[in-house]
Amino acid sequence: MKESRPLEGREGLEVYLRYLGETVPDLALPRVSASKKKEESAGRPGEGDMSTLKSPSGPSGGSFPGGALTGSLPGSLEALAPMVAECRLCALSATRTHAVFGEGNPSAALMFVGEGPGADEDASGRPFVGRAGELLTRMIVAMGYRREDVYIANIVKCRPPGNRVPEEVERAACLPYLRQQIGLIAPKAIVLLGQTAAASLLGRADGISRLRGRETALEAFPGIRVMPTYHPAYLLRNPAAKAQVWADLQQVMGWLGKERG
Numbered sequence: 001m002k003e004s005r006p007l008e009g010r011e012g013l014e015v016y017l018r019y020l021g022e023t024v025p026d027l028a029l030p031r032v033s034a035s036k037k038k039e040e041s042a043g044r045p046g047e048g049d050m051s052t053l054k055s056p057s058g059p060s061g062g063s064f065p066g067g068a069l070t071g072s073l074p075g076s077l078e079a080l081a082p083m084v085a086e087c088r089l090c091a092l093s094a095t096r097t098h099a100v101f102g103e104g105n106p107s108a109a110l111m112f113v114g115e116g117p118g119a120d121e122d123a124s125g126r127p128f129v130g131r132a133g134e135l136l137t138r139m140i141v142a143m144g145y146r147r148e149d150v151y152i153a154n155i156v157k158c159r160p161p162g163n164r165v166p167e168e169v170e171r172a173a174c175l176p177y178l179r180q181q182i183g184l185i186a187p188k189a190i191v192l193l194g195q196t197a198a199a200s201l202l203g204r205a206d207g208i209s210r211l212r213g214r215e216t217a218l219e220a221f222p223g224i225r226v227m228p229t230y231h232p233a234y235l236l237r238n239p240a241a242k243a244q245v246w247a248d249l250q251q252v253m254g255w256l257g258k259e260r261g
């Protein structure tokens with residue numbers, strides 16, 4: 001039997017980029033110039049440096065303070081979803097079309113967490129269905145999974161108007177839902193997509209360009225391995241960063257003993 005091993009080096013990058021419909025770029029990609037780093041930090045809301053974000057200090061010490069819901073949430077995803085659909089805990093409920101609970105395999109070994117719904121997600125009630133979602137789906141396939149094999153969720157369940165970054169009070173109100181989802185799904189690994197997801201769950205104000213590519217953990221879920229990486233929306237604007245994301249995803253594949261077909 002073939003040994004389980006994620007594809008590495010140029011061979012792996014070529015396979016990954018073929019899934020993404022890209023040609024193989026100059027492999028001197030991971031080097032990010034100072035001006036590029038600044039651009040990343042100042043990029044799309046939610047992906048930039050959130051050094052202005054107050055460092056969270058909840059009871060768990062590793063994330064935002066829990067909302068009033070902590071400890072009183074349903075013990076199944078089926079029961080939690082309608083609660084989210086009716087939720088009015090923060091101002092985002094006033095402008096949403098649909099709350100976007102999340103979707104996927106309730107026993108997934110791998111979970112992806114993004115920032116929040118955009119216009120397409122708000123309209124459909126499903127996470128990651130726009131252009132960034134299509135790219136995420138191709139990334140998942142490149143890892144050797146089907147989209148339905150993994151679980152996909154967001155930090156906030158309702159779309160911030162104009163796709164702005166969700167405010168701290170909104171993230172604090174919504175995070176108990178995500179924590180409950182993580183606890184119920186109990187994945188082996190979580191990929192945090194972008195600055196908002198990483199900062200919110202890790203309780204760190206570092207920019208995503210510093211956090212990505214380094215294994216970390218959530219204090220409340222010590223058995224789950226966590227990998228921050230760039231958000232697919234960032235990759236749509238900065239295709240060169242796909243090589244870095246592929247390197248990050250390969251680490252995750254290694255954790256999961258994933259063999260590509």
Ligand code: SF4
Pocket residue numbers: 084087088089090091092093099156157158170173174
């Ligand atoms: S964003 Fe979260 S906390 Fe706010 S209304 Fe939606 S589901 Fe409730």
